[in-house]
Amino acid sequence: MSTVPVNKQLMVQAIRRQAKGICSYELVDPDGHALEPFEAGAHIDMHLPGGIVRSYSLAGDPKDQTHWLIGVLREPASRGGSLALHDKVRVGDVIEVSPARNAFSMSSNATHSILLAGGIGITPLKSMAHELVATGASFELHYCARGPGNVAFANELKALVPPERLHFHFDDGEPSKGLDIAALLNDPSPGTHLYYCGPSGFMNACAEASSLWANDTVHFEHFKAPESQPSDLPEGSFEVHLVKSGEVIHVGPDQTIVRAIELTGRRVPTSCLSGLCGACKVTYLDGEVDHRDYILNDDEKTHCLTVCVSRAKGKTLSLDL
Ligand code: FES
Incomplete structure (x- = not known):
C-alpha cells in the first residue's frame, strides 16, 4: 500500500480579485516556514469548509517558497468547492492542504513549448511560464478568455512573459470569434510540445487540433470531468x-x-x-x-x-x- 502523504495547515495570507468571478488565494505557513518548491503544473488538494476536498493548480513561481498561489473561478453550478472558497474562506483562515502533486509535468526535451489556456485553465500554465522564463526556454503563451475583464493574473503575466510571447485572445463568449486553435496547431514543428488546460469545449478543440501531433508532445489537464462522465x-x-x-x-x-x-x-x-x-x-x-x-x-x-x-x-x- 502506498504511503498516504502528510497534509499541512496553511494560512490564507491574501485574497485578491483577479477578474470577473475569479479570486486568487495566497497560502503561507502560519509560522513563517518555507514551503516546499513544487514542479510547474502541480496541484494541491484543499480541505474546505463543509468537508469538501478540491484540487487546485498552483499558479505561482515553482521556486518561490514564501507562498503558494491558486486562482479559483466562482462556479455556482459546480459541486460547491469554488463557492466554499469564495463565500466562506477569509484572510487569516487556516486550511488543511495536501503536499503538491504533479499530474501535468513538463517535458525536459522540448525545443519550444506552446502553452494554451482557456479561462481559469491559465493557473497551471502560469506556473509553467515561470519555469520557462527562469530556464530561458523558448515558448509562447496563448490565453483565451471572453474579454479583458475575464483575464486572471493579467498584470503578473505581462510582467513575467515578454510581449512577443504573450497572446490574449478574446471571443466575447463565442469561440468562433476567438483564437483559431486548429490553425495554431496545424503544423507542429519537431521538438515543439503543447500544454493546454481549460473548459470542456476548449479541451475538445485542442484535442482535435492536436490529434496528429506525436502523443508524447501533447500534455493537458482537465480541471473538471467532461459532462457525460x-x-x-x-x-x-x-x-x-x-x-x-x-x-x-x-x-x-x-x-x-x-x-x-x-x-x-x-x-x-x-x-x-x-x-x-x-x-x-x-x-x-x-x-x-x-x-x-x-x-x-x-x-x-x-x-x-x-x-x-x-x-x-x-x-x-x-x-x-
Ligand atoms: S482521486 Fe483523482 S484520479 Fe483518482
Missing part, C-alpha cells in the same frame, strides 16, 4: 485481488474500487475522485481494465489505473497493493 455508465461487479496483502475484495455494481478497499479499513490516497488528478494511481498486475480517467496516457494505462473511477472489464483484477 464515463463513471455514470452502468457498472458490473467484479473481484479485486490485492496481491501484496493477499486479500480478495468484492466491488459491487455501484461501488468504486477505492470505496471497496476503504470498507476493508485500508486507505488509498485520493483527491478528486473523478479520474482527473492521478492521486489514486495504482499498478495492476493482471486483468483487463476499463479506464475511465482523464489523466493517464496510453503508456501508463498498460500497467496503471485510477481506482477512483476505473473498473475491471472482466471478473477479476489484480492490484499491486
